[in-house]
Amino acid sequence: MNLKTSLFDKRGGDGARILHDEPRASHKLAVELISLMPVSLTNRPVVFVCIGTDRSTGDSLGPLVGTLLSEKVISPFHVYGTLEDPIHAVNLEEKLIEIKKKHFNPIIIGIDACLGRLKSVGVIQIGEGPVKPGAGVNKDLPPVGDLHITGIVNVSGFMEFFVLQNTRLNLVLKMAKMIAAGIHEASLTYHPSNSWSNLKMNVDREQTT
Template sequence: MNLKSRFQSKIDSVRIDHTAPHLDVAIGDKLISWFPSVPREYVVVCIGTDRSTGDALGPLVGSFLTEMKPRHLSVFGTLEHPVHATNLHEYIKEINHVHKNPFIIAVDACLGKTHSVGKIIATEGPLQPGAALNKPLPAVGDVHLTGVVNVSGFMEYSVLQNTRLAIVVEMAKKIAGLLESIDYRLIHHRKAPAVVVPQIKSSTL
């Protein structure tokens, strides 16, 4: 679980509500634009725990995506085998051992402002997991996806425990579908679907 800051405006990112049409194209185009020109081994690291409703977004994404059997994305972090605070260091070592020069897409839940709940955010650069709960964890990812599952500001741990499962599951399905579309585009030379997507205005969390 990370915490989106209003001071991140200089970082390249795009955010859109999880119910918006053509979500996979809008965010997918941005993600693909950040991918290296020379193909690497692509790894998705889904961070979180099934012991907290709000923080289960990552493991749910990992489980849904694994069921889709992606061909060019290796997935770490599922409901059965979650990647969380106590084993993150070990998973990072394993990923770097198994994959040569991996390009990592990190996925995590986050807290934000009221009007941002339900938004999915793609950001260039690493994710800082555990920030919302003041846990000193290593930064993860070359790019990252986060879903705003609830409101920040007070008793974050309790907020996570009392987050509605319905919105977390729905957002996890959308993120998994987005990543499946990324996998498809990697297979087919990154050609984007022929869909016209309106410009997305950024907003502050």
């Protein structure tokens, strides 16, 4: 668990903020994700590292996303961290070593749950830079990713571990489905030489109709 603004919601340099149940949320996430990845020709593999555990409802966002993605065809993307094989505080460093041995110079996108302000609960954040697993519960773990996708699942500030344990699974599942749908859509569009122009063209066309 982890304690920019988009084409649709510009608010400075912290990345995009997309409410999980707003209209076309998954499409907005796909557009933002593609816009952050290299658009020039590249052979760097794109790897999603979904962090969390199924032993805590609030911290299950990452492995839920990983499980949903594992049930889809998301080539050319790769995904690690599922409900069956989670990536969490105990095995995080070991898993990162394995991933970097398997994939040469990967673009890593970390996915994790986080806590935030009450008005931000249900918001998905996507931007440059890593996620920082364990920050919300005072664990010292390595940062993960060149890019990050985080979901604000509950309120921070008091007894974070207890708050995570008592987060509603219904909300976490809805957020996970939205994130997985956005990544799946991005996988259908991502071609490094022209990916951003393709998606941007689709968005511009929608805005003019």
